[in-house]
Amino acid sequence: MIPVRLQPIGPADLDRIAALHAKCFPGESWDRQALGEVMAMPGAGAWQAVSAARGRIGETMGFVFDTAIAGQGEILTIGIAPLARRQGIARVLLENLFERHRKMKVAAITLEVAQDNIAAQRLYESEGFQIAGRRPAYYRRSGGASVDAWILRRMLVEERS
Numbered sequence: 001m002i003p004v005r006l007q008p009i010g011p012a013d014l015d016r017i018a019a020l021h022a023k024c025f026p027g028e029s030w031d032r033q034a035l036g037e038v039m040a041m042p043g044a045g046a047w048q049a050v051s052a053a054r055g056r057i058g059e060t061m062g063f064v065f066d067t068a069i070a071g072q073g074e075i076l077t078i079g080i081a082p083l084a085r086r087q088g089i090a091r092v093l094l095e096n097l098f099e100r101h102r103k104m105k106v107a108a109i110t111l112e113v114a115q116d117n118i119a120a121q122r123l124y125e126s127e128g129f130q131i132a133g134r135r136p137a138y139y140r141r142s143g144g145a146s147v148d149a150w151i152l153r154r155m156l157v158e159e160r161s
């Protein structure tokens with residue numbers, strides 16, 4: 001397990017995050033400018049998981065970009081470095097996002113996931129997301145094929161003790 005700490009993404013991180021985004025979404029990645037535009041959206045959040053492991057200190061292992069506007073949250077993009085997958089880092093980023101959105105009085109969080117992205121679907125299912133709709137031919141693959149998207153939603157209820 002690679003130990004990580006979470007920190008906000010700043011403008012100085014964007015080249016590094018764009019390079020990692022390209023590894024996570026080959027052929028469909030967002031460049032520095034696109035990521036910067038997302039960060040400038042109202043209610044935007046942008047967080048990274050940074051390695052605290054000896055020999056890899058400071059290396060970005062994962063990121064999430066999201067928005068929280070008028071009680072509605074949205075996950076725009078999330079990715080984990082291939083070498084750091086299946087170690088709970090996406091889960092840590094999502095738990096932090098839930099906490100941030102709770103503080104912003106978000107009632108529900110939505111996202112889109114490709115129907116052929118089984119890893120991401122399992123992740124979201126295990127974090128309480130449910131299918132709320134479908135967007136036909138939402139993603140276009142580099143070979144020209146189109147893939148539907150599931151729209152997933154998770155309610156954020158106040159936890160009472």
Ligand SMILES: CC(C)(COP(=O)(O)OP(=O)(O)OC[C@H]1O[C@@H](n2cnc3c(N)ncnc32)[C@H](O)[C@@H]1OP(=O)(O)O)[C@@H](O)C(=O)NCCC(=O)NCCS
Nearest residue numbers: 024078079080085086087088089090091113119120122123
């Ligand atoms: C999807 C992705 C973000 C998951 O990140 P991760 O850090 O590896 O996920 P975690 O280790 O936190 O996994 C949490 C749970 O998700 C599920 N999961 C994650 N990867 C999985 C896989 N390859 N196959 C099946 N289930 C998987 C499991 O339930 C896992 O819990 P477990 O390991 O205890 O069984 C990562 O694979 C990735 O970056 N993929 C490319 C980019 C992408 O598809 N982003 C999502 C777009 S909607």
